[in-house]
Structures are given as structure tokens and as C-alpha cells.
Amino acid sequence: MEHSHDHHTPEPYKYAVHHSEEEGKKARRVIWNMFWVLLAITTVEVTLGLIWKNIGISWGAVKMTFIVLTIAKAYYIVAYYMHLKHEVKALKNTIIVPFVLFALYLLYHVITEGVYSEMMEKWLY
Amino acid sequence: MSNSTVMDSKTAWGGNNVSPYGASYGKLMMWFFLISDALTFTGFLSAYGFYRHYYSSIWPSAENVFTHFPFMHGNHPLLYVALMTFILIMSSVTMVLAVEAGHRMDKKGVTLWLGLTLIGGAIFLGSQAWEWYHFIHGTELGAIELGKGYFTLPDGTIESTKGIIARWTDESRQMLLLPWKDGADYITVTGTQMNEFVTNGKEIHGANLTHNEYGHPLFGDFFFFITGFHGTHVFSGVVINFIVFVNVIMGTYQKRGHYEMVEKVGLYWHFVDLVWVFVFTFFYLI
Numbered sequence: 001m002e003h004s005h006d007h008h009t010p011e012p013y014k015y016a017v018h019h020s021e022e023e024g025k026k027a028r029r030v031i032w033n034m035f036w037v038l039l040a041i042t043t044v045e046v047t048l049g050l051i052w053k054n055i056g057i058s059w060g061a062v063k064m065t066f067i068v069l070t071i072a073k074a075y076y077i078v079a080y081y082m083h084l085k086h087e088v089k090a091l092k093n094t095i096i097v098p099f100v101l102f103a104l105y106l107l108y109h110v111i112t113e114g115v116y117s118e119m120m121e122k123w124l125y
Numbered sequence: 126m127s128n129s130t131v132m133d134s135k136t137a138w139g140g141n142n143v144s145p146y147g148a149s150y151g152k153l154m155m156w157f158f159l160i161s162d163a164l165t166f167t168g169f170l171s172a173y174g175f176y177r178h179y180y181s182s183i184w185p186s187a188e189n190v191f192t193h194f195p196f197m198h199g200n201h202p203l204l205y206v207a208l209m210t211f212i213l214i215m216s217s218v219t220m221v222l223a224v225e226a227g228h229r230m231d232k233k234g235v236t237l238w239l240g241l242t243l244i245g246g247a248i249f250l251g252s253q254a255w256e257w258y259h260f261i262h263g264t265e266l267g268a269i270e271l272g273k274g275y276f277t278l279p280d281g282t283i284e285s286t287k288g289i290i291a292r293w294t295d296e297s298r299q300m301l302l303l304p305w306k307d308g309a310d311y312i313t314v315t316g317t318q319m320n321e322f323v324t325n326g327k328e329i330h331g332a333n334l335t336h337n338e339y340g341h342p343l344f345g346d347f348f349f350f351i352t353g354f355h356g357t358h359v360f361s362g363v364v365i366n367f368i369v370f371v372n373v374i375m376g377t378y379q380k381r382g383h384y385e386m387v388e389k390v391g392l393y394w395h396f397v398d399l400v401w402v403f404v405f406t407f408f409y410l411i
Contacts (some may be wrong), residue, residue: 016383019228027225035218042214046207049188049410063411070406074399081395082222088147091156097165099160106171114178 033081041073155389159396162358166400169354170407173347177411183290183304185340187409193259206409208250210401216245217398224391227384232373235387239370242394246363253356260348263331268292268338269301272325277305278312290329290340293320304340348408355404358397365390 019027029117045066052062079085146153167243189200193207219241226234271286278284291301292311301319302311314322329336332345339345369390378384 016385017228017388018230018383021229024225024229027228028222031218031221031225035214036233038214039211042207045406045410046203048373049203050151066406066410070402073402077217077395077402081217082392088145090145091148091153094146095156095160099163102164103167104169108169110175114175 030080037076040071041069045069064091149385151389152392153387155392159392162396166351166354166403169347169351173351173407175297176343176347180341180343183341185337185344190260190339190344191256191409191411193256193305195255205252205256206405209249210405211258212245212249212252213398213401216242216249217395219245220391220394224384227378227387230379230384232376232379234395235373235378235384236370237375239366239387243363243366243370246359246366246394250356250359250363253352253359257349257352257377260345261331261333263329263338265330266293266296266298267328267330269323269326270329270336271322272301272327274322274325276314286322286325290337291326292338351404355397355400358400362390362394362397366394 048065050064052059084095147332148156191206192200192202196202219238223235223242226238235241269291271289271291274286275283276286289303291303291314294300294302299315299319301314301322303312303314329338331338332342332348334349335342336348337345371385372378372386373384378386
């Protein structure tokens with residue numbers, strides 16, 4: 001390290017994010033747009049949960065719709081509110097890849113073990 | 126919000142003029158913590174999914190359990206939890222607005238939005254306490270947890286009654302509904318057999334870790350553990366937000382020259398909202 005750690009005149013902190021009034025306006029527009037998206041998705045989910053029995057769609061289709069909408073909602077929160085969309089690629093990958101791999105691994109076990117237990121139950125009893 | 130990747134390579138974490146992440150140490154560690162926490166919640170929800178489908182025919186439906194709404198009578202499935210979801214999304218919006226204000230060094234803005242986030246978090250915690258109260262206390266009608274005994278199904282098979290939760294059809298308590306694994310529907314029981322079930326069984330109201338008026342006890346266990354673990358996160362989030370809020374008012378971050386601390390607690394707070402998005406879907410909707 002070339003520069004000394006002088007406690008009386010600290011170096012300006014280089015990672016801190018600052019933006020102008022103009023950029024702030026743009027950022028706030030994105031924030032509120034995302035709010036409406038999240039609210040719309042939640043409203044669709046709740047409405048579907050309340051009326052799906054009366055409009056003749058199968059439970060399987062409703063379930064899939066819920067899961068797709070939830071993943072969409074999660075994407076918007078992580079990408080925009082947690083700002084991951086605008087981080088560098090290395091950071092994005094470091095966060096997303098291990099998690100998705102592990103989640104898929106768990107999902108695989110839930111499905112295979114679930115089917116296996118059901119089969120065992122039928123064979124044994 | 127657009128220039129977080131701009132940095133001075135001389136002070137980049139890791140030295141050697143190369144920092145692969147373009148983020149400060151604190152922010153990076155917050156992200157790593159969130160990943161490990163996300164894995165814990167994924168484990169919880171996977172276990173829930175497994176048992177929910179394993180006992181699918183006798184698993185209570187959340188919309189039949191959480192039907193209360195404050196100051197309103199009757200059945201209102203999903204409505205209360207939808208309100209809770211809205212409150213948490215709203216507090217996520219106020220949090221990200223606090224972060225944005227911090228980027229402009231707008232102390233008043235940060236104070237306002239972070240303050241509103243605190244209020245949102247507190248309301249959510251209160252709502253959760255209210256919901257726990259109703260789940261623990263249960264209904265006036267209650268249910269009968271059947272004792273030792275046997276019951277012949279319409280198809281001739283004989284099943285043990287031990288531990289089965291039988292619910293009353295209505296206030297008159299003249300007919301019991303019995304769920305059976307692999308049975309398509311409920312079986313109704315009346316008369317002497319019903320009286321026998323009541324005498325041998327146990328009347329239960331509400332839920333705890335071993336009994337559940339609404340159905341399988343595991344439903345209660347998962348409810349307490351998943352929403353409880355999430356609620357603990359909300360609680361610690363409110364506490365951390367409060368500490369940062371006090372620091373904002375005292376001008377700590379204004380003096381420091383940046384509001385990155387708000388950004389870091391913001392990440393945590395959004396994560397708490399994110400987890401609720403999944404709990405809402407997998408626990409209440411599906």
C-alpha cells in the first residue's frame with residue numbers, strides 16, 4: 001500500500017454512490033413503476049386465489065400461474081430494489097448461480113423423494 | 126443508482142488494482158449473508174412442500190384457516206394476508222426511496238422514508254401477532270381429535286382413527302367430517318358412532334406444536350417455524366433500521382459523506398420482503 005492511513009484526513013470513500021437531482025428523478029420513476037408492477041402481480045394472485053374455482057381452470061394451471069408470477073415478482077425485487085441488475089457481472093453470478101443451483105437441487109429432492117415415498121406407501125400397505 | 130460500478134481501482138478491495146465485484150466489503154458481505162439466509166428459507170419451504178404433498182388429502186387449506194379480518198365478521202379468506210403483503214411491499218418502496226435520497230445526500234428525505242419503513246415494519250409485525258393469536262386460539266366450535274379405534278371406509282377398508290382431526294359441519298354439532306388419506310372427499314359421521322368418537326376423542330381449539338384444530342399438526346409446525354423465522358427477520362430488520370434511523374438523524378452519515386449504511390440495511394429489508402413473497406405463495410396461495 002502506497003498511501004498511508006492518516007486518520008486525521010481520511011481518503012474519500014470511493015465506493016459510495018452519489019447521483020444528481022436529475023438522475024434521482026429518473027431513479028424514482030423506476031422505483032414507482034416497479035411498485036405498480038408488484039402491486040398488479042399481487043392483485044392478480046389474490047384475485048385468482050379467490051375466483052379460480054368459479055371460472056373453471058384446473059388447480060394445476062392455477063398453481064403454475066402462481067409460481068411463475070412469484071418468480072417474476074422476485075426478479076423485480078432483486079433486479080431493481082436490490083439493484084442487482086446494475087451490478088457488475090461477477091457480483092451477479094456470485095450471488096445468483098450458487099443459490100439457483102442449490103434451490104434446483106432441493107427441488108429435485110422434493111420431487112423425487114415425494115414420488116418415492118408415495119410409491120413405497122402404496123407398495124407396503 | 127446507475128453508477129455503483131464506477132470506482133477508483135487504487136482503493137478497490139482485494140488490492141492489485143483489480144476488484145472483480147465493484148462493491149464495498151460491507152455490501153458484498155451483506156449479499157453473501159443473504160444468500161446463506163435464502164438457502165435456509167429454501168430448505169424450510171422445500172420441507173413444507175414435501176409434507177404438504179405427502180399428506181395432500183388431509184392437509185388443511187390455508188384459506189380455510191386464516192379467514193379473519195379485523196373489525197369484520199364472517200369469512201374473508203386471503204384478504205388479511207393480502208393486506209400484510211401490501212404493507213411489506215409498501216415498506217420496501219419506502220426503503221428504496223430512502224436509499225435514493227441517500228444518493229443525493231438528502232438527509233431530510235432519508236429521515237422521512239426510513240421513518241415510514243420503520244412504521245411499515247411495525248405494522249407488519251403487529252399483523253403477524255394478530256394472525257398468530259387467532260391461529261393459536263382457534264374457533265369456538267373447535268374440532269375432535271379422534272382417539273384409539275377403527276372405522277370402516279365405504280370401500281370396506283378398515284382404518285385406524287388415532288389422531289384424525291374430525292371437524293363439525295355446523296354449530297349444532299350433529300355431524301362430523303372425517304378426512305381420509307387417499308379418500309377423495311370427507312366422510313360424514315352421525316348418531317351413535319359420532320358420540321363414540323366424541324367420547325373417545327379429545328376436543329381441541331386452535332393450534333400448537335402438537336395439536337391442530339384445522340388438520341394435520343405438521344401444518345401448525347410449519348406455520349409457526351416458517352412465519353416465525355420470517356417474523357424474527359422482520360423484527361431484527363426493524364431494530365437495525367431503527368439504529369440506522371437514529372444515526373441518520375444524528376447526522377452520522379452526512380458527516381461520513383455517504384449513506385451506504387442505508388443501502389446495506391436496505392438490502393436486508395428487501396430480502397425480508399422477498400422471502401415473504403415466497404411464503405405468501407407457497408403457504409397461503411398453494
